[in-house]
Amino acid sequence: MRTSEFYFDLPEELIAQTPLKNREESRLMVVDKKSGSIEHRIFKDIFDYLQAGDCLVLNNTKVIPARLFGTKDQSGGKVEFLLLKRIEGDRWETLVKPGKKARIGDHIIFGDGLLSAEIVAYGDEGSRIVEFNYDGIFEQILDQLGSMPLPHYIKERLEDKERYQTVYAKHEGSAAAPTAGLHFTQDLLCKLQDKGVSIAYITLHVGLGTFRPVKSETIHDHKMHAEYFEVTEETANTINRAKEKGGRVIAVGTTSIRTLESIADDDGKVHPGGAWTDIFIYPGYQFKIVDSIITNFHLPESTLIMLVSAFSSREITLDAYKEAVNNRYRFFSFGDAMFML
Missing domain, CATH: 3.40.1780.10 (QueA-like)
Incomplete structure (x- = not known):
């Protein structure tokens, strides 16, 4: 069909x-x-x-509040993560924007260093495999820093x-x-x-x-x-x-x-x-x-x-x-x- x-x-x-x-x-x-x-x-x-x-x-x-906004450690450029699924431990399959500039070895900082991530591999269809680093409990940090991953066709803010x-x-x-x-x-x-x-x-x-x-x-x-x-x-x-x-x-x-x-x-x-x-x-x-x-x-x-x-x-x-x-x-x-x- x-x-x-x-x-x-x-x-x-x-x-x-x-x-x-x-x-x-x-x-x-x-x-x-x-x-x-x-x-x-x-x-x-x-x-x-x-x-x-x-x-x-x-x-x-x-x-989960799967959308994270951070900056590149070296350049200070803005980066957006959308967590897709946990692979194992602190490794996640993630969509990264801008994707073309997201390269293996890049380090991204979130929340003034409360959370950081390194891009460690390329995933399917443009995704990236990232490994997070932090002190404490990941879920609590994500709840503090992340936002709800509303679909792209929803333009209004969810109260x-x-x-x-x-x-x-x-x-x-x-x-x-x-x-x-x-x-x-x-x-x-x-x-x-x-x-x-x-x-x-x-x-x-x-x-x-x-x-x-x-x-x-x-x-x-x-x-x-x-x-x-x-x-x-x-x-x-x-x-x-x-x-x-x-x-x-x-x-x-x-x-x-x-x-x-x-x-x-x-x-x-x-x-x-x-x-x-x-x-x-x-x-x-x-x-x-x-x-x-x-x-x-x-x-x-x-x-x-x-x-x-x-x-x-x-x-x-x-x-x-x-x-x-x-x-x-x-x-x-x-x-x-x-x-x-």
Whole structure:
């Protein structure tokens, strides 16, 4: 399939710049994955569509303040780091701006010397491998010096950094939020549990590879970057038990979908464990475990819209996106949601 087949026209003013005051008041488009029929609701109405016995799967990764601003030790030139993933110890894969001037052996100073880094190797697709030096606890220093790594299409300042975290965020390690989960409140989750919906948490640390554009002419030539995930025994048992009793497995966000489809076997059973996944889901893929999905509205020609198209069809997905544009839905990270069932 050609990448251009997943293009749609998106007016720039529909790209959400700020989160809504109330998370669960965002809009919700409900799409039948087989017929393409559409309903327009509010996100808290998701309660009406989930039934006792269903299992809701959420990604409890937590976004780290991964953007750092520093200066070169020798020249004093300004440098920006975006931490992508920890390789081992104090070594990280990092995007560096300006990239062309970021050479092996360069030393960068952050926060008047509270933190420093040396570029030790070149990574994939222009990234750099850096090693940090500091006294104290890295996470505390990063929390002090770093800022939230909001996507490039968000131009406005985020007043409350917790709004770029899900209410159930727990395990630090992501360079971006699993944004489909931003719509849930603790109150809504409690109501769903009271209804008999089980909640299962997986962890996938989101890297920027998920959001990098597909530059190849055909989608089959695109290579996904690997991201680390963990599924506990408790989570695996919760999901398998729901499936065995006839409940639906409802994945919240593309990260949850990719994790579940990476760890499920061909019989649709989930096994506990931790691993790296570079799974690329596009039309033609046969889903093993996921029955329904909750997701935001994604970029044209992105791997994310390809995944949604695989769950339904390219035609139904693009028709739903056209409907979203015509009805002025808000797009991307702080935007509205789709429930495809």
